[in-house]
Amino acid sequence: GESVGLHLPTLSVQEGDNSIINCAYSNSASDYFIWYKQESGKGPQFIIDIRSNMDKRQGQRVTVLLNKTVKHLSLQIAATQPGDSAVYFCAENTGGFKTIFGAGTRLFVKA
Amino acid sequence: DTEVTQTPKHLVMGMTNKKSLKCEQHMGHRAMYWYKQKAKKPPELMFVYSYEKLSINESVPSRFSPECPNSSLLNLHLHALQPEDSALYLCASSQDPGNTEAFFGQGTRLTVV
Numbered sequence: 001g002e003s004v005g006l007h008l009p010t011l012s013v014q015e016g017d018n019s020i021i022n023c024a025y026s027n028s029a030s031d032y033f034i035w036y037k038q039e040s041g042k043g044p045q046f047i048i049d050i051r052s053n054m055d056k057r058q059g060q061r062v063t064v065l066l067n068k069t070v071k072h073l074s075l076q077i078a079a080t081q082p083g084d085s086a087v088y089f090c091a092e093n094t095g096g097f098k099t100i101f102g103a104g105t106r107l108f109v110k111a
Numbered sequence: 112d113t114e115v116t117q118t119p120k121h122l123v124m125g126m127t128n129k130k131s132l133k134c135e136q137h138m139g140h141r142a143m144y145w146y147k148q149k150a151k152k153p154p155e156l157m158f159v160y161s162y163e164k165l166s167i168n169e170s171v172p173s174r175f176s177p178e179c180p181n182s183s184l185l186n187l188h189l190h191a192l193q194p195e196d197s198a199l200y201l202c203a204s205s206q207d208p209g210n211t212e213a214f215f216g217q218g219t220r221l222t223v224v
Contacts, residue, residue, distance in 0.1 A: 032211045043201050043215030097166050097208040101153035
């Protein structure tokens with residue numbers, strides 16, 4: 001399953017499928033891009049980040065892709081599990097002390 | 112210990128009350144943050160403390176007053192709030208101000224009546 005930017009804030013996928021969550025950003029000067037996961041009733045949890053001079057970074061079951069040409073960031077989750085159900089936020093850090101969050105996408109995983 | 116602890120978890124206060132939110136971390140992090148999150152919205156940065164000094168104030172109204180008594184504690188003093196200030200207030204910390212991996216607490220759910 002795949003979400004399209006910030007105009008489709010909900011993504012529903014079947015357990016075991018791969019998920020792709022997209023994010024458009026606006027600040028070309030951002031040094032880092034970060035993905036956070038927020039489960040109901042909890043604070044955001046860091047997933048992975050990527051520096052602006054990279055275009056891909058892999059973690060455990062997650063991959064972040066950065067396309068600076070079109071200012072687009074995506075988070076790919078492999079073999080999505082029910083525990084992945086949450087709201088996912090992309091965020092930008094301009095190299096200073098500020099991390100600014102984007103609008104978020106809610107991921108539903110169907111068993 | 113990788114926790115950021117916030118107290119209280121829930122708070123209901125009147126518009127004339129004075130209350131404080133507390134945040135504590137024992138990870139040795141030197142940067143601490145306050146965010147405000149309204150329902151179904153992303154967290155919005157309010158304040159950043161770097162090495163116990165206020166580094167960023169995102170034009171937050173003066174009815175919110177942050178304080179960093181030491182490197183492990185961060186407070187947010189509240190006075191004369193409005194109903195629209197009702198939100199989830201999140202505290203976070205990171206190893207240093209330039210580090211993008213921030214650890215968040217569970218937040219304080221504030222209701223202003």
